[in-house]
Amino acid sequence: MKSTIMRIEGFRSENLNNERDLFIYLPPGYTESEDRRYPVLYVHDGQNLFHPAMNGQSWNLHRTADRLIANGSIEEIIIVGIANMGAERANEFMHPLDGVLYQNDKENITPRGILYERFLIGEIKPYIDGMLRTKPGAADTALMGSSRGGKVTYHIGIRRPDVFGKLGILSPYFYYVNPLSLEEHRMYASFPSKSPLSKIWIDLGVGKVCLSWRNTSGRSCPKC
Incomplete structure (x- = not known):
């Protein structure tokens, strides 16, 4: 048995008034048992999950899932990758909530995180639950992303635990540090x-740490 990857092209969002591709991983046993239902992991930046895109690299999430399923570390799952919209990525991954200083971000932000949240919960999830044999409850539905995708995972997940019972928050973009003022x-x-x-899984990956820079918060030098 082998896993498969499906591609849904041009999935339209009425909330965001745009179209994007969905990339769907089906586990090895999906085609063998017509009665079995599966938990679902939704992941942002979907064009990077199974193929080299954006930065020319891939998460190779399908290979990791295959390996973990084969050795019994996880149960068989469906993974849904939601492609980002390139230049709109920063806008769609930003919630205009109290305490979020998006006006001071390094990019000129028009926050569309609420609309993206509605798109994910009200458009993509019903489509996936209707098309595939999923376990639709929150206990079997997870959300994951990295960097800005980690931040939007945090905001959507904390706001809607009735939909997503598990969160994977990887190197989240919780702060912008001005490289000149270090503010x-x-x-x-x-x-x-x-x-x-x-x-909830939260991690922080650091490529290197500048030993000449000292900060009591434990963060690495923003220039590195």
């Missing part, structure tokens, strides 16, 4: 109450 500008909102999520 920090916060890019995330705080939420006063604990969200009833079953699992």
Whole structure:
């Protein structure tokens, strides 16, 4: 049995008034059992998950999933990659919430995160649940992204734990640090109450650390 990758071209969003591709990983056993249903992982920047794109590199998420399924580390899952819209990526991944200083971002932001959230929950998820044999409940639905995708995962996941019960937040873009002044500008909102999520993974990857720069926060030098 082999896993397969489907591509849905030109999936239209009425909320965002645009079209993008979806990339869908079906696990090895999907075609063998017509009665079995599967948990779903939704991932931003979908054109990078299974193919080299954007920066010319791929996450190779299909290979990782194949390996983890084969050795019994995870159950078989469906993975849905949602392509970003290039120049619109920063806008769609930004929520205009209290405490988010998007006006100070390095890019000129017009926040469309609320619309992207509605697109994901109200358009993509119903489409996937209707087309594939999914387990549609929050306990079996996860959301993941990196950098700005990690930040929008945080905002959507904390706001809608009724939809996404698990979050993977990789190297999130929680701050913009001005490389000249080293001033920090916060890019995330705080939420006063604990969200009833079953699992949250947050990590931070650093390519290198400047030993000549000292910061009590533990962050690496923004110039490096």
